[in-house]
Amino acid sequence: MKEIILIKNGELALKGQNRSNFEDILIKNIRRRLKSLGKLNIRKAQSTIYLEPAEDDYDFEEALQRVSLIFGIAGFSRACVCEKSMEDILSKAEIYLKSTMENIKTFKVEAKRADKNFPLTSPEICREMGGKILSYFPHLKVDVHNPDIVVYVEIRDFAAYIRAEQLHGAGGLPVGTAGTASILISGGIDSPVAAWTMAKRGLRLNAIHFASPPYTSARAEMKVKTLLSKVARYSGTINLAIVPFTEIQDQIAEHCPEDYFTLIMRRMMMRISEKIARDSGSLALITGESLGQVASQTLPALVSTDSVVNIPVLRPLIGMDKEEIISISRNIDTFETSILPYEDCCTVFTPKHPKTRPTLELCENAEKGLDIDNLIEKAISETVYTYID
Ligand code: ATP
Ligand code: MG
Numbered sequence: 001m002k003e004i005i006l007i008k009n010g011e012l013a014l015k016g017q018n019r020s021n022f023e024d025i026l027i028k029n030i031r032r033r034l035k036s037l038g039k040l041n042i043r044k045a046q047s048t049i050y051l052e053p054a055e056d057d058y059d060f061e062e063a064l065q066r067v068s069l070i071f072g073i074a075g076f077s078r079a080c081v082c083e084k085s086m087e088d089i090l091s092k093a094e095i096y097l098k099s100t101m102e103n104i105k106t107f108k109v110e111a112k113r114a115d116k117n118f119p120l121t122s123p124e125i126c127r128e129m130g131g132k133i134l135s136y137f138p139h140l141k142v143d144v145h146n147p148d149i150v151v152y153v154e155i156r157d158f159a160a161y162i163r164a165e166q167l168h169g170a171g172g173l174p175v176g177t178a179g180t181a182s183i184l185i186s187g188g189i190d191s192p193v194a195a196w197t198m199a200k201r202g203l204r205l206n207a208i209h210f211a212s213p214p215y216t217s218a219r220a221e222m223k224v225k226t227l228l229s230k231v232a233r234y235s236g237t238i239n240l241a242i243v244p245f246t247e248i249q250d251q252i253a254e255h256c257p258e259d260y261f262t263l264i265m266r267r268m269m270m271r272i273s274e275k276i277a278r279d280s281g282s283l284a285l286i287t288g289e290s291l292g293q294v295a296s297q298t299l300p301a302l303v304s305t306d307s308v309v310n311i312p313v314l315r316p317l318i319g320m321d322k323e324e325i326i327s328i329s330r331n332i333d334t335f336e337t338s339i340l341p342y343e344d345c346c347t348v349f350t351p352k353h354p355k356t357r358p359t360l361e362l363c364e365n366a367e368k369g370l371d372i373d374n375l376i377e378k379a380i381s382e383t384v385y386t387y388i389d
Pocket of ligand 1: 183184185186187188189190191192208209210211269286287288289293294296344
């Protein structure tokens with residue numbers, strides 16, 4: 001029995017004239033994400049996207065799993081392909097619906113007849129299908145108001161379909177419809193969640209990671225790549241810039257007052273990130289900061305980090321509790337990786353008494369001993385680029 005995946009686009013329906021453009025990007029994303037599974041025909045008709053495997057040994061379950069992670073898909077379902085005759089539809093229904101129907105008590109049938117040449121009207125299709133289902137599965141009852149399951153019969157131009165279960169999609173908007181932004185990614189819990197949250201709103205992601213070997217190890221860098229590959233299951237390919245940060249940290253440790261270490265480090269990261277972001281076509285930075293979570297995330301501290309850049313800084317977690325962030329990170333399967341104990345460049349130089357209420361003037365004074373322009377230029381020239389998918 002031949003199965004296909006039907007995709008209905010939630011929020012896309014709101015986009016009026018842009019709709020077709022959004023759908024084209026979504027289809028491109030789907031094609032890219034399912035490419036390695038084999039040949040697939042993709043068709044778009046009447047606000048539905050049809051994914052039809054063109055090979056017998058196609059891994060359909062894996063395709064369903066991947067589709068469930070693609071942003072811009074509110075709901076989708078698997079469906080059985082039938083000839084456009086009631087005879088074929090009814091006989092396939094018995095086999096196709098068996099496992100679903102065994103576990104429920106009530107159902108109703110809805111029919112959609114897009115092909116008006118089909119000899120039966122929609123109510124007639126419902127009646128015939130409903131009667132047959134009751135005879136196939138005698139434990140069932142019809143409940144038109146609150147059924148456990150709705151069985152849909154769709155008569156389209158090119159075929160007829162039976163489907164029963166609506167599956168939840170990842171929601172959001174297709175990646176790429178909102179432009180590109182750069183996530184500052186650490187090995188922690190928050191930044192992968194921030195990356196996922198913004199990709200969900202349609203942003204394509206670039207990533208920037210600051211590494212401080214030998215203070216931070218190769219394993220710490222691997223951890224960041226693993227986290228990004230988990231985010232990439234949703235966002236698609238992520239370009240990653242790995243910036244050497246050791247010299248800057250050493251210089252800060254040598255020339256700046258200790259209670260400003262973290263703040264100055266963050267300011268340096270932002271300055272470098274702005275340049276890398278602009279060079280790679282990003283229109284904004286994204287960070288995993290959450291108001292008040294640590295000393296460098298108080299409002300005065302955020303003001304002081306923002307003040308060194310001239311690019312929007314998106315902080316999708318700003319109003320979230322740690323518990324909420326952890327809950328998302330478990331859902332997107334980054335949590336277990338994030339809590340691996342490898343050192344991060346920020347933890348290596350954590351001051352005993354970090355400044356929580358810095359003023360811009362104090363920050364500027366504190367970093368006077370640094371040759372900021374040279375440090376930035378050198379770090380950027382030694383940045384290594386790779387990609388994660
Ligand atoms: P996270 O869990 O994302 O590490 P955090 O709560 O530990 O966040 P900080 O360490 O203060 O907070 O970092 C704040 C933000 O700065 C991070 O969310 C991330 O966006 C960015 N950041 C921190 N360290 C790095 C790094 N080594 N490379 C790139 N970005 C970083
Ligand atoms: Mg961190």
